[in-house]
Amino acid sequence: MTTTHRIVVLDAAPATVQARVACVLQDGSAFQVLSCRTEAGHEGIGNMACLLDEVLKDARWERPDLVVVVIGPGSFTGLRTSCSLAAGLAFGYDCPVVGVTRGEALAGALSAYVTQHDLDGWLCVMAARSGRWFVESAAPDSLTSGSVVAVRQADWEAPSGQWLIAGDVVDDVLLKAPGAFVAFPIQGEASMQEIAKAGLSRLEGHIAPRPALPLYVDPPEARLPAAGLRARPQ
Structure with missing residues (x-):
């Protein structure tokens, strides 16, 4: 019997700052992107929940079976946003969530x-x-x-x-x-199918467990406001 999985993929890791969201259908060894959205910039990262809503409607899915999120390394804001959205989606639909690194994908x-x-x-x-x-x-x-x-x-x-x-x-x-x-002759980030496949491998135990949490290799870069700190309230 062939197993199928409806997999939502979330990726906002690259330092180039962009958000990618997709619905990927796994059927046996085949991984097919049914719907995908990409939006550049911090606006795209902030709009990930809306992109997610769009791809779910396009794919006509009532719920996913698995959520896969790229956990890094990469953009601090992008990782925090995508991992939070992945956790919320998995909690709301009561489905598993797994994280994969950019290299693992x-x-x-x-x-x-x-x-x-x-x-x-x-x-x-x-x-x-x-x-x-x-x-x-x-x-x-x-x-x-x-x-x-x-x-x-x-x-x-x-x-x-x-x-x-x-x-x-x-x-x-x-x-x-x-x-x-x-x-490597193929340049660019992993495809949504590759991310989905790596996530399913992690879920099935073919690669070691890794939490679906942001992989903060470097600490966040904090800077003082340009105008300096506000005075202590009296």
Whole structure:
């Protein structure tokens, strides 16, 4: 008997600041996007609940079976918003919610390429705040979550061997260490189908559990107001 899942996918992780929401139908090995919305900027992140309402209506779903949210690394505001929305949606519909990292969503394609070309592993390197990168490394096996760290671009050293490199700063990494990496030929973020597939794998226990909470690799960057702090009330 073929199992089907109605999967809602939420993603607001990239530092480029955008919101993506989709309804993905899983039927056996096939993952089909029935409805999807993307909106750029902080306005898009603030509008995620409305985008969610639109895709659910377009897909004609009364309720999802699973909510998958990208937990990072990435935008502090985007992660906080999308994870909160995912938790609320799962609570309201009494369905499971799982989180996946940006690297985990791409892991299937990256690991297949590593095996095909006999590389040492893969790294997903993504933009963080100015002068810093998020580096997510491949796990040694499919049941272990990989590590995610924040590094200063100037101080980071490439691992020994030859690795597959993906992420949104591939060109910068290749300039820093041109001989250590092979660039993944498909650029960009994971597709909504890939995110849904990774989330379902986590739900079914094929990859290690990870809470559906924001993955804050760096602490939030707090700044004083331009006009200074207000005076203490009298």
